[in-house]
Every structure is written in structure tokens, then in C-alpha cells.
């Protein structure tokens with residue numbers, strides 16, 4: 432059992448009674464013998480949390496639904512996912528948040544926590560009703576998919592978020608610098624004649640967020656960071672105690688921009704795949720704790736949407752069912768940058784602390800959200816077997832080591848291998 436929240440890493444039994452973690456002393460007082468799961472040779476840990484997922488509903492049910500996205504999460508070992516607000520309508524009003532929560536309660540097999548938009552319709556011009564969104568139950572505000580360019584508006588958003596006690600998640604992208612960019616600006620963009628997306632287009636906004644987190648003394652979390660410069664900026668700011676954090680997606684360490692040379696749109700990401708030096712910096716950032724959260728940026732798109740010219744295709748890939756395998760394989764087994772305890776912490780304690788939610792722990796009385804992991808299981812990614820409604824992944828056929836084998840939400844098994 433690995434439970435970083437309680438600093439536990441030991442061989443032990445886990446007792447679940449009425450959907451909650453119970454003390455093992457309660458075993459003798461139970462009226463009937465409980466069901467037993469043999470988790471020998473497996474890791475039992477708090478249910479994993481993915482704080483960056485696109486479930487596409489309302490509005491884009493042909494890409495993914497809350498129901499299918501939740502099943503994909505369960506199949507990836509996740510018991511809680513945080514969904515992004517770039518839906519149709521945009522999640523910028525309490526009524527849309529209520530719809531998402533109702534829908535999730537009716538059909539989702541894992542916990543679905545909505546975020547609300549920072550700006551109305553993600554237009555970056557006028558703030559959403561942030562305190563009403565907080566009352567409606569959002570765990571954070573973000574314009575993910577977009578980035579508020581007006582620093583003053585962003586400052587007000589951070590101040591409101593501070594007042595209502597939720598973090599701000601930001602996709603770091605300066606529109607003027609990024610322009611029409613679709614791939615990393617560098618050797619491959621030049622060679623292939625594709626519009627480049629410079630690293631500075633990300634780093635300028637990371638710097639902005641550091642300054643605003645400091646000015647407002649409130650948490651800003653930088654979504655899916657990709658460049659060496661972002662890691663350097665974040666490292667310096669965090670060493671001074673600034674309330675800023677960052678996350679990494681598996682594709683940004685598994686691949687470089689070299690992968691785009693056959694124009695396969697399943698390698699078109701936002702932000703784009705970067706150069707090897709950036710990948711190395713991300714790995715160092717993960718190793719030294721500068722980057723504290725792992726996530727998928729699960730971004731489902733239908734085949735007909737992705738099967739167009741590279742320039743015209745939408746950004747993003749699905750990730751819920753491959754992220755744990757990729758991170759275990761790359762971070763723990765291949766590059767040995769972190770141990771599995773740290774990896775579990777980045778998927779449990781860290782996101783729960785950022786979002787201030789009661790999850791990511793096996794404390795007595797906590798909801799019995801549990802993931803069973805076989806860290807040494809070798810498997811091959813089969814996209815046709817995915818629970819997600821979309822198939823846009825570049826990882827089909829990859830051989831990985833380590834995956835979740837059972838996912839338990841409030842004491843009930845919602846998925847098993």
C-alpha cells in the first residue's frame with residue numbers, strides 16, 4: 432500500500448466499509464465476512480486524479496460524452512477527473528455547471544469535477560460570474576483552450592478566485608507570438624514549411640502568471656508546460672515561495688517534434704511537441720519537484736476531424752487510457768527520474784492540495800477511491816480496445832511497462848483488467 436498523504440509505504444490490508452476507508456480494527460465487529468480482493472504483487476494506492484480532461488459535453492458528444500470519458504478514466508486508473516470548460520455552451524454560467532454535475536451524477540462511473548471559464552464565452556474580454564460559478568461547485572477557473580491576453584483582466588480573475596478560494600488554471604500562450612503556429616518553431620517547422628510556435632510564446636505567459644500569483648498572493652497553475660524556459664522560470668519562482676505550479680502531459684516527454692515529419696495529425700498538440708532539450712528539461716523539472724502534477728489533457732476528436740491537412744486539423748490527443756502506462760514506463764522504469772511513490776503523489780496529494788478537494792488519500796473515513804496498479808505488467812496499447820469514444824492517439828502499438836488493473840470508486844469496482 433502506497434499512500435503518500437499519510438506517508439505509508441508498506442504491506443497492509445485495506446478495509447472498506449460503506450464506501451469509506453475503515454480502520455482494520457472494525458473487521459472483528461462486522462456482521463458478515465467482507466468480499467476480499469487479493470492484491471498480492473500489486474500496488475494499492477489512493478484513486479488517481481487527472482486534473483486536465485476534456486469530456487466534450489455539453490455540445491460535442493460525437494467526440495466524447497461524460498459517460499464514455501468517465502469509463503476511459505476508470506480504465507486508466509482514475510477515480511476523479513477535472514473537466515475543462517471549452518464546451519458548447521461554454522461552462523461560464525451556473526446553469527451549465529449544474530447540467531454537467533447532474534449529467535455526471537447520472538452516468539459517470541468516476542467523480543467528475545467541473546471547472547468554470549475565467550471569461551465569458553472564453554473570449555478573454557469580460558469576466559464570468561466567478562463567485563456564482565464557485566457556488567455552483569467548480570473546483571477551479573480556467574479558459575483552457577484559450578488564454579486571457581489582457582493582464583489586467585487576468586489579475587481581476589485571480590483576485591476573485593482568491594476571494595472564493597479556488598485556484599486559477601492557465602493555458603500559457605501569447606497569441607501575438609504564437610500567431611498561426613501549429614508546431615514547435617525550430618528545425619522541423621522550417622524543414623516542413625509549417626508555421627512555427629516559439630517557446631517564448633509559452634514562457635511569456637508563464638512569466639506573467641508568476642508575477643500575478645505574486646501580486647495577488649494566490650495560486651496559479653500553469654497547464655501542460657513544454658519548454659526548458661518554462662521549467663527554469665517556474666523553478667526560480669517556486670524557490671521564492673510564489674504560489675505557482677505546473678503540470679506535464681506524457682506526450683511532451685514521450686515524443687519530440689521530430690515525430691511530425693510524416694504530417695500525421697495525431698502528433699499535432701497544443702502546445703506542440705518540442706525539441707529534445709525541452710524534453711530533458713521537463714524530465715529534470717519532474718525529478719526536482721518543479722513540475723508537481725501529471726495529467727493527460729485528454730482531448731478527443733473524431734476521425735473525420737483529424738483526417739485533414741496538418742494545418743487545418745484540431746490540436747490534441749486522447750490520453751486517459753495511456754498516461755499512467757507512459758509515465759510509469761518513462762519516468763519510473765526507463766529514465767528513473769522519480770520512484771513510484773513520487774509518481775503516485777503527483778497524481779493524488781498534489782492535485783488534491785491544489786484543488787482543495789477531499790481526495791487522493793486512504794485516511795480513515797475518506798471515500799474509498801482506490802487504484803490497483805501492476806507496476807511491472809508489460810502490455811501493448813490497443814487503441815481499438817479503448818473505452819473513449821475517440822481514437823486520436825499516436826501511441827497505438829507502443830509496448831509499455833506498468834498499468835492500472837482495477838479501479839474502485841467509493842468501494843465499488845468500476846473497472847478491472
Ligand SMILES: [Zn+2]
Pocket residue numbers: 483485515575576728730
Ligand atoms: Zn486542455
